[in-house]
Amino acid sequence: xxxxxxxxxxxxxxxxxxxxxxxxxxxxxxxxxxxxxxxxxxxxxxxxxxxxxxxxxxxxxxxxxxxxxxxxxxxxxxxxxxxxxxxxxxxxxxxxxxxxxxxxxxxxxxxxxxxxxxxxxxxxxxxxxxxxxxxxxxxxxxxxxxxxxxxxxxxxxxxxxxxxxxxxxxxxxxxxxxxxxxxxxxxxxxxxxxxxxxxxxxxxxxxxxxxxxxxxxxxxxxxxxxxxxx
Amino acid sequence: xxxxxxxxxxxxxxxxxxxxxxxxxxxxxxxxxxxxxxxxxxxxxxxxxxxxxxxxxxxxxxxxxxxxxxxxxxxxxxxxxxxxxxxxxxxxxxxxxxxxxxxxxxxxxxxxxxxxxxxxxxxxxxxxxxxxxxxxxxxxxxxxxxxxxxxxxxxxxxxxxxxxxxxxxxxxxxxxxxxxxxxxxxxxxxxxxxxxxxxxxxxxxxxxxxxxxxxxxxxxxxxxxxxxxx
Numbered sequence: 001x002x003x004x005x006x007x008x009x010x011x012x013x014x015x016x017x018x019x020x021x022x023x024x025x026x027x028x029x030x031x032x033x034x035x036x037x038x039x040x041x042x043x044x045x046x047x048x049x050x051x052x053x054x055x056x057x058x059x060x061x062x063x064x065x066x067x068x069x070x071x072x073x074x075x076x077x078x079x080x081x082x083x084x085x086x087x088x089x090x091x092x093x094x095x096x097x098x099x100x101x102x103x104x105x106x107x108x109x110x111x112x113x114x115x116x117x118x119x120x121x122x123x124x125x126x127x128x129x130x131x132x133x134x135x136x137x138x139x140x141x142x143x144x145x146x147x148x149x150x151x152x153x154x155x156x157x158x159x160x161x162x163x164x165x166x167x168x169x170x171x172x173x174x175x176x177x178x179x180x181x182x183x184x185x186x187x188x189x190x191x192x193x194x195x196x197x198x199x200x201x202x203x204x205x206x207x208x209x210x211x212x213x214x215x216x217x218x219x220x221x222x223x224x225x226x227x228x229x230x
Numbered sequence: 231x232x233x234x235x236x237x238x239x240x241x242x243x244x245x246x247x248x249x250x251x252x253x254x255x256x257x258x259x260x261x262x263x264x265x266x267x268x269x270x271x272x273x274x275x276x277x278x279x280x281x282x283x284x285x286x287x288x289x290x291x292x293x294x295x296x297x298x299x300x301x302x303x304x305x306x307x308x309x310x311x312x313x314x315x316x317x318x319x320x321x322x323x324x325x326x327x328x329x330x331x332x333x334x335x336x337x338x339x340x341x342x343x344x345x346x347x348x349x350x351x352x353x354x355x356x357x358x359x360x361x362x363x364x365x366x367x368x369x370x371x372x373x374x375x376x377x378x379x380x381x382x383x384x385x386x387x388x389x390x391x392x393x394x395x396x397x398x399x400x401x402x403x404x405x406x407x408x409x410x411x412x413x414x415x416x417x418x419x420x421x422x423x424x425x426x427x428x429x430x431x432x433x434x435x436x437x438x439x440x441x442x443x444x445x446x447x448x449x450x451x452x453x454x455x456x457x458x459x460x
Contacts, residue, residue, distance in 0.1 A: 195449075
């Protein structure tokens, strides 16, 4: 059973909500999803900023489906909800939205718990093991996956860039949820969604972002990863 | 300064010692280094098994430089020493060899602290942060790097495979040592040695091996990583 023989579900009718849709990673993912024809709902702490972010997004070239915007609770109504907030606000935001993320809703955590000092980036310890496991603890009625950690906001938001040349490592304990997240990644031109293990192995995938930042700094690039032999 | 503009040192005259040279990863790396024309010294707990491993290696096709073998202390006489022992014996082996690994010797740790249960692989906590940082603590007079975590022993040891298609993430706090390790990786056909940060960011690179094993299991492959945009 090789990669291309594993059938991914049809996710073209799903609505994807973005919590933290006004931040660079959230806006970048939203842009790529909207270019891929997915229906995107941008969430923000403020309804007005969420609506404004959707308006800004819809003015960018290549949008196949106009995005909607509102507050984070509004974005939680989507079929799949991506958490793209800064690590500092992660636990509080997720806990606050927990009442909206029930019924087996697919939640995709793409938050990287990183610190920075004069020697560069480093991974922060997380009591639950990872941001994704923290979300899973706070959202017992959701199906939490981890994905989209290594995408460069600079590449995602650049309209001139047609293809996002990397693999998205998707982690999760619910096979159906993971397959849907893989399929969403696969809608973006150039991306593949690759299943990369259970949620207990999410911590190192989040932390690897520190290494990619170190690579970016050394080589002046926007590094991502591809899985070889796949 | 892009990847190919960073000049790597000439390492063709260096001798590379392998601690744990009779294990699958150690033998595999030794084979690839010897095929690339590097002088390899295989170390083992037993002088006889180390010598036998070298004899076996030299019988494989494509060897450019015959390997030597002996005990681990003998392998420590090489210019660069690769630690490729099982995690279980890591601390004890490194501590025992510390008197031989002084004078700024380059030591390359490629050990992955992993556990396995019925749900598959997972990363083990390490008090020092990573196997490589444990080695650095035990070897204050060596220049410890971390590298070669994601190479598949099955691919390395298969004489039919000409190219090892992956990037070796090299971590270290000593720039010159890291460059030499990158250059050694770059001698192997298909491999690139990519600087991926300071030693404090080695833990997630070691732990990522659990994800690659999960990928191998799901897709029936021998997964490695390539850094994109480089």
